[in-house]
Amino acid sequence: MTKDADSVTKRRIGVLALQGGFEAHERRLTELGHEPLRVRYAAQFSELDGLILPGGESTTHLKLIALEGLGPALEAFVATRKPVLATCAGLILSAKTVTGPAQASFGFLDVAVRRNAWGRQLDSFEAVADDSDVPLTFIRAPRIESVGPGVEVVLRYHGEPVLVRSGVFFGATFHPELTTDVRVHRQVFGGALNAATSAR
Numbered sequence: 001m002t003k004d005a006d007s008v009t010k011r012r013i014g015v016l017a018l019q020g021g022f023e024a025h026e027r028r029l030t031e032l033g034h035e036p037l038r039v040r041y042a043a044q045f046s047e048l049d050g051l052i053l054p055g056g057e058s059t060t061h062l063k064l065i066a067l068e069g070l071g072p073a074l075e076a077f078v079a080t081r082k083p084v085l086a087t088c089a090g091l092i093l094s095a096k097t098v099t100g101p102a103q104a105s106f107g108f109l110d111v112a113v114r115r116n117a118w119g120r121q122l123d124s125f126e127a128v129a130d131d132s133d134v135p136l137t138f139i140r141a142p143r144i145e146s147v148g149p150g151v152e153v154v155l156r157y158h159g160e161p162v163l164v165r166s167g168v169f170f171g172a173t174f175h176p177e178l179t180t181d182v183r184v185h186r187q188v189f190g191g192a193l194n195a196a197t198s199a200r
């Protein structure tokens, strides 16, 4: 995994906190010296230097985003090209196309994903990336079935893309927040502390 430039300034990073796994993301951000902020209202987006769209249940996320009227503020934030990390359900929301079953999405990342695509026995599992020792935790994870021309594959597992990026927008099928390895968060947001970059 390539390393992006480390930032030295503390950043305020929003974590969409409507449902799902936002707390563990907050811990990883704090370990890197950033300030996490739970995002629940449209007005909060203007305060952010970066954003995490966490895992959870993507259908529920879609409903709550619509109910709270957050869609336009989210789209406007992404258009500012500040760093975003979308994990699991967050990636599903961000994909251009979603199958298994099909559902609406924002299309921030030019990828096609299939929901819950690892099969029953593999509902949840731990693995390690193909060409790096970054730990991968999959929970009812989607699979990235195709990537568009502007999308770079950062990490693969069994040859399939599991972490991709389009500029500053990153999408992971796994949950980087569920281990103490902060490398993925550091790659997206930089680090404000000289926190160890490898697993502890």
Ligand code: GLN
Pocket (backbone or CB within 6 Å): 054, 055, 056, 057, 058, 059, 087, 088, 089, 090, 092, 115, 116, 139, 140, 141, 142
């Ligand atoms: N299977 C969930 C969905 O389709 C995603 C699972 C997760 O975020 N851990 O929304």
